[in-house]
Amino acid sequence: MTELALILVGSILVNNFVLVQFLGLCPFMGVSKRIETAIGLSLATTFVLTLAAMSCYLIQQYLLKPLDLEFLRTISFILVIAVVVQFTEMVVHKTSPLLYRVLGIFLPLITTNCIVLGVALLNANKGEFTFITATANGFAAGLGFSLVLVLFAALRERIAIADVPLPFRGAAIGMITAGLMSLAFMGFAGLIKL
């Protein structure tokens, strides 16, 4: 139980995937103009990350490890993540149009993102992870991404109405803001030793 709590805090704050490990930066910059879309993307990402962590752990543990084929990690993880997400999208589309409206556009978008593959590969590198802890790590990575994305979208909504000097308008002030947020998250370093 303590281990799960440590993994959650560790992945959400200390080793935040966006601001400390710099994974998943394209949706972080691209889909943070409005807080509603940011929330939709956060939900989709958390969902995909949890699924990806689960399925990739299974592939790693029961296919690649016994056959001694761990050099095939990247390609087989990409394949499995894409299929799982595509399958889930079809099922959601059929069974719950409402949920599909919230997540639908973002699901295929997030499939090909580096944060998804990053979580799967980092999980595979940690030999001591079990199925539960690997899933928890994926879920925590999603929560950390959601936290940062929603905070950043809220900041950008304020910046949009602020009087920004002309050379800094648009993406430039976004980058500066992201950098300052990243600095702030550096403050969590050393909070937990895993």
Place this chain on the structure above:
Amino acid sequence: MSMVLSAVLALLVLCLICGAILGFAAVRFRVEGDPLAEQINALLPQTQCGQCGYPGCKPYSEAIAGGDKINKCPPGGEATIQALADLLDVEVEPLDAVEGEKPQMVAFIREAECIGCTKCIQACPVDAILGAAKQMHTVIASECTGCDLCVEPCPVDCIDMLPVGGNLQSWHWSQPLPPGQLIATDREHAA
């Protein structure tokens, strides 16, 4: 050599399983129709008047789902555009200029000239015309959407389209005068 073989085989099997899963899902979870078009259709007023340029509300909803503009529905007016914008998460636009330049209209039957042919009753998409064969017809003004589909079939041309006076939904401030017209002394400078 055996490692290369097992790697190729493992990937092949993995790909085959994944392909089979997706193929099965594509058949098993096929979605009939477009759920988004259904939702848009539910918001349109269902007058089937064709003023949007499509043969009815259903074709227009499919066109919107395919990316057409949301501001082509005069019977629905501002309220429908607002609801569509909320559903699709796009900006509210004013009613399309071509369709929107005339004010809200209502049909009026000059009852002395009406011959009771019932042709306009059959044409009305919202059942806003009251009457029977050989009896004088009249329009229920609160039901009429101003689509002017009844004007064409009338053999004696006794239907007029009249502009409706403003109500709380359609009232808006009048446009301000252009600069230079606002102050009398400015007008003298310009002249």
